[in-house]
Each structure stands twice: as C-alpha cells, then as structure tokens.
Amino acid sequence: MDEPTTSDTRSRILVAAATMLGENPMARLSVRAVAARAGVSTGSLRHFFPTQQELLDTVVAGLQTLEIPDDPIADISKSPAERLEACLQLLLASGGHGAAARQNWTALHDSYIAPPAPETSAAAFLSLERLGIRRLERWLGALQDEGVGTAGEVDACARFLHSVVNGLSVERALPGARTRLSFETSTLRLAVAAVLSKDHDAT
Amino acid sequence: MDEPTTSDTRSRILVAAATMLGENPMARLSVRAVAARAGVSTGSLRHFFPTQQELLDTVVAGLQTLEIPDDPIADISKSPAERLEACLQLLLASGGHGAAARQNWTALHDSYIAPPAPETSAAAFLSLERLGIRRLERWLGALQDEGVGTAGEVDACARFLHSVVNGLSVERALPGARTRLSFETSTLRLAVAAVLSKDHDAT
C-alpha cells in the first residue's frame, strides 16, 4: 500500500472524489465541485492531479484494488496463445456467472445505458474501460517482448479482444448462457489466433 | 430517401457535422464549431437539433445508412472478406446508434436480464438469437460454396462472429460510443480475418 500520508490534501481530494462517485455514479466530477467538497482550491487540486482525467483514473484505480491476483501472462510453461487465452478467461470471470453476471449488467445498464443523458456520466465509465484496455495492451506488449507478433497495431488488437470479452460477458447475463458455454472457449481461441497471427516460435 | 430539401440549413448542418466527424472521429463536435462550419447561427442549429446528442445521433445514423446497400454477400465484385465485413456491418446497424441503441439494450435488459426468473421468458430470446446465428451460418456457407475456407466448424465461427457483433453492439449503447467508432472497422476486419483464415482463392 501507499503511505497513508502521501499528502493530506491529496488524500482529501481522492476521498471527496470517491465519495461523490459513490453517491452518484452518473454525475460528472467537475474540478470546482471536487475541490469544494475536499475543502481545497482548484489550483491545489490541479497541483496533484494535472488533468481531470488523471483524477478519474486514480480514483477508479483505487476503487479497483480488490482484484488482480497473479498474472497468467508470465507463466512460461504454456504457449503464448494459451496464456493470452487464460488472461481473457480471467477478464471474463470478473464479470461473473449466472445471477452475478445479470446483477453486474443491471448495474451497468442502470448507470450508463438507461439515463436520458448518458454523455454526462461518461468520464467514470470511460476511465474504467481504459483500465481494462490498458491491461490488455500490457499483456500483448509482454508477448511482443518475447518476439510474438500481433496482427496490426496493439491498441486495435486490444480493442478487438475487449469487444470479444464484452460480447461473451453480456451473453453470460442473457438467457441460455449454459448452452453457449461450450462455445466460449472456441470463440476465445479464435480471437487469440486472430491477434497472434504471425509466427509464434516459443524457443 | 428523404426529400432533398427537408431544410436547406438543416442539411448544411448535417453535412458540416458529418464532414468534421470524418476529418477527425475523435474530436467532439461543439455547437459553435459545427454552426460556423455550416454558416449558420448556434440558435438556428438548436432549432433543428434541440440537443447536441440529437445532432450526433442523427449524423452517425446518416453515415451508417449511406454505406449499406442490400444483400452484401452476393456482391461478387468484392472480395469474400469485404462482403462478410459488410454483412457484419449490416447486423451491427440493426442495433442502432445512440439513443436507439440505448433504447434497444434497455428493452433487452428489462426483458431478459433484469427479471428474477429469466428462464421463463428465455424461449423468445433464444429463437431470436438462433435466427441471427442461422443468418451468419448461411453467409459463411455461401462463401464456402465459393471455395473459401473457414477456420474451424461453421457453427463455431458463427458463434464467434455473433459474440463480436454483440460486444460492439453493447458498446454502442455505452458511453463513449463516438470515440470507439474508429475501432469498429478494425475489430470487424480482425474478426473476418480470423474466420476466413485459410486460402481464399476466388474465381
């Protein structure tokens, strides 16, 4: 963990932002509102968080600390394709099965799809999405460092995998999830093969 | 099509917005910028498009219908990959953009995800899903008849493509859809390439 007193005001800002996000996930955190809630000036807020996006990323990253056990990408005993598939399975698992999956998508729907003016709450969701895509990019980057080629740009591949996982994830919340389960692995395998197209010579 | 003269300024606004979106899909269209580009006042723009979101939805909906003909799989003037991509775009388009996409997913959510006993209403959904997958299988079968090989079984490929389209579709209903628009084609292209992996010798 970080030291509890990285800065008193920095923490106050983070706490204020996290509280406001918790109270109303679809509100957007303006500089002035967060600064007022934290009892600091806008300039002081900017001193610790040079940009508003950085504040958002930091606060949602803090909220996300409950995950990430051990990274399957580092397990050299398996092939690159198998490892990437395991990573995707990890992402997919975080969405849950059955009732949990449904509850998850209901929360997502109520926060970001149902509201009449969804663009206002976009920032929180987008920074969360960026977190997931960053993770995918890091995994692909790790494989690239081993000499494994990717089909196209890394960010395009990451977006592709993200969409695949999203599709499978929402299907888990829809009826007939049990029937589709057998297709999940074949779909993930196709997605992995699409991304790791070139030569994958593992030693 | 609509009458060419629904309103001269309305069209000018739409054209200006579409042009700006084409130049830089990541940029956000401000009222003043679009109005200036179209040569009209902000108030006039607001008269036809009461809200900025409405403008966005209208222009992206227009861009989509502009590049979709009918029955793309039979168009032999294009390559198999291009045709399959066009088919997927067709599926994606049926989900709608912006407000329509959100409304669509809300209906789906309320019918099949939210209810406590989702297994009761499953039948309707499953038959609808089967319809979409059948369509994908027919497309893939048509390409196979031309001698185009698919990676793996047809039903597995169809399920894969179905998940990809589902993922992109739900992302259209989530915040930041406009930003992700540029990745849609690259994702679809990767998915098509994954499915049509083998030799695709036409003629």
Place this chain on the structure above:
DNA sequence: ACCTGAACACCGTTCAAGT
C-alpha cells in the same frame, strides 16, 4: 416557422502570487 446573436451558467486549465 426559421434565424440571429447575446446572455447565462457552466467547464478544464493556466498562472502570478503568496506561504
């Protein structure tokens, strides 16, 4: 009905100034 442009209430970021 169509169109204008000023006005209102915001926004994120910058920066000279203090401590």
Place this chain on the structure above:
DNA sequence: ACCTGAACACCGTTCAAGT
C-alpha cells in the same frame, strides 16, 4: 513544494428579437 483564486478560453442551452 504547496496552495490560492482570478483569469482565460471554452462549452451547451436559453431566449428575446427579428424575418
């Protein structure tokens, strides 16, 4: 280094006023 608050350049929306 930390902090302030004014200032700048935006933003979307509203609205009295013209045609």
